[in-house]
Amino acid sequence: METIKIGLVGLGTVGSGVLQMLTQNQAKISNITGRQLDVKTIVVRDINKPRNVSTDNIMLTDDLNQIINDPEIKIVVEVMGGIHPAKEVITALLNAKKHVVTANKDLIASAGEELAKIAHDNQCDLVYEASVAGGIPILRTIVNSFAADQIMEVKGIVNGTTNYILTQMQHRGWGYQEALKKAQELGFAESDPTNDVAGIDAAYKMIILSQFSFGVHLSIDDMKIIGIQDIQLEDVKQADSFGYTIKLLGIARRINNGIFAEVAPVLVAKDHPLATINNENNAVMVTGSAVGETLFYGPGAGGLPTANSVLSDIVSVTKNIVLGTTGNSFNNYQHETNLVTPEDVVYPYYLSLAMLDVPGQMLKLTQLMTKIGASFSQIVQTKQDDQSARVVIITHDMSKDQLAQLIAQIAEFKSIDLVAAYKVLGN
Numbered sequence: 001m002e003t004i005k006i007g008l009v010g011l012g013t014v015g016s017g018v019l020q021m022l023t024q025n026q027a028k029i030s031n032i033t034g035r036q037l038d039v040k041t042i043v044v045r046d047i048n049k050p051r052n053v054s055t056d057n058i059m060l061t062d063d064l065n066q067i068i069n070d071p072e073i074k075i076v077v078e079v080m081g082g083i084h085p086a087k088e089v090i091t092a093l094l095n096a097k098k099h100v101v102t103a104n105k106d107l108i109a110s111a112g113e114e115l116a117k118i119a120h121d122n123q124c125d126l127v128y129e130a131s132v133a134g135g136i137p138i139l140r141t142i143v144n145s146f147a148a149d150q151i152m153e154v155k156g157i158v159n160g161t162t163n164y165i166l167t168q169m170q171h172r173g174w175g176y177q178e179a180l181k182k183a184q185e186l187g188f189a190e191s192d193p194t195n196d197v198a199g200i201d202a203a204y205k206m207i208i209l210s211q212f213s214f215g216v217h218l219s220i221d222d223m224k225i226i227g228i229q230d231i232q233l234e235d236v237k238q239a240d241s242f243g244y245t246i247k248l249l250g251i252a253r254r255i256n257n258g259i260f261a262e263v264a265p266v267l268v269a270k271d272h273p274l275a276t277i278n279n280e281n282n283a284v285m286v287t288g289s290a291v292g293e294t295l296f297y298g299p300g301a302g303g304l305p306t307a308n309s310v311l312s313d314i315v316s317v318t319k320n321i322v323l324g325t326t327g328n329s330f331n332n333y334q335h336e337t338n339l340v341t342p343e344d345v346v347y348p349y350y351l352s353l354a355m356l357d358v359p360g361q362m363l364k365l366t367q368l369m370t371k372i373g374a375s376f377s378q379i380v381q382t383k384q385d386d387q388s389a390r391v392v393i394i395t396h397d398m399s400k401d402q403l404a405q406l407i408a409q410i411a412e413f414k415s416i417d418l419v420a421a422y423k424v425l426g427n
Ligand SMILES: NC(=O)C1=CN([C@@H]2O[C@H](COP(=O)(O)OP(=O)(O)OC[C@H]3O[C@@H](n4cnc5c(N)ncnc54)[C@H](OP(=O)(O)O)[C@@H]3O)[C@@H](O)[C@H]2O)C=CC1
Pocket: 009, 010, 011, 012, 013, 014, 015, 043, 044, 045, 046, 047, 049, 062, 078, 079, 080, 081, 082, 085, 103, 104, 105, 106, 130, 131, 134, 187, 188, 189, 190, 191, 300, 301, 302, 303, 306
């Protein structure tokens, strides 16, 4: 049987999983592809670092040229992460006519279009199933199984680290730092977890999902992004008593002729399927105008689950090599990008307010809401101490415009502070 040689750039959490899976599932992969797939060379930053997988008979190097200049290596897996130097590395690999499989959402969300063009010009494949929702095969599902439907909305939990942290805080009472440390130890978090907790990793994934679902090219600046760092335990408990759980959701929706995309903590009704997604698991809900609501669930982070998605890409590229059909972009659905106007984005909101406990405050708040044409379905006031109270409200539907007006008006009152304003997702 003919052999195809593979190069790996990166041998951390995901790279080790890829090497392990390729070694253990060799026979099955060969059966499906008709080719023997062997890892020949691995590029890492530090060749002396101890590894938890065997690299016997594989060249371990810190020199990318060992892959670029090796005509035997046809497919390269980039799992080093980050935008630079990963962008330069992938560009050089494609220009050297190597097919590239990557899990790098930061890079694909920021420069995917440019890299797809370089891949196309070189008749190479550039595929990245693992870049969104780890082990869930969502991108190819959207390309193949929603090809004829019009996707109206794609939303879900697309970051394993933050879902793990929120789950531990809510179910086990762990502190934020303790839960983050454990997520890092388990290999879910990025090497610098800032992007995870700040919602930026989820935003990158929503950019890729929006491209696949709506054919639009969003930039990170087109989205409002709020992470989980400022979620207060008091709001977690209050949400719970209202029948909701707080989840970091990515939402991308077609509204009229525009696209709305956002990442933020959302109060999800406990009987909504997304409320039941715990730990590092992810779930992506795709709503098509013909099919209706569909839900895809699975591990969103971790070495082997992510490696499984990388392997599905390697198999797909190998089949393309065998059939001589390489060079087609993973997704070439294109559409003009119009963003929605804030008046068109309507949700109920959970508002958490810290206020001085003096007479007339509640009346003031009610008047503010009436003035902007908003109303509420639930309100709870809790005394904090002699001078202050926490008031939480669940509003009826209001637009982002109304919310902005309310926030601006509240800011004018020294005696009322807005602690949180989260969207509410019913069942
Ligand atoms: N971890 C996860 O659950 C998931 C990760 N991803 C994505 O997969 C990619 C890899 O993530 P992960 O495996 O967790 O990352 P790790 O930090 O665990 O591993 C990174 C690897 O890349 C190598 N590396 C980093 N910089 C360089 C460089 N400049 N030159 C050569 N090698 C370099 C490191 O070398 P050395 O070992 O010598 O330090 C290391 O082996 C990222 O894009 C990430 O976003 C996607 C889905 C899930």
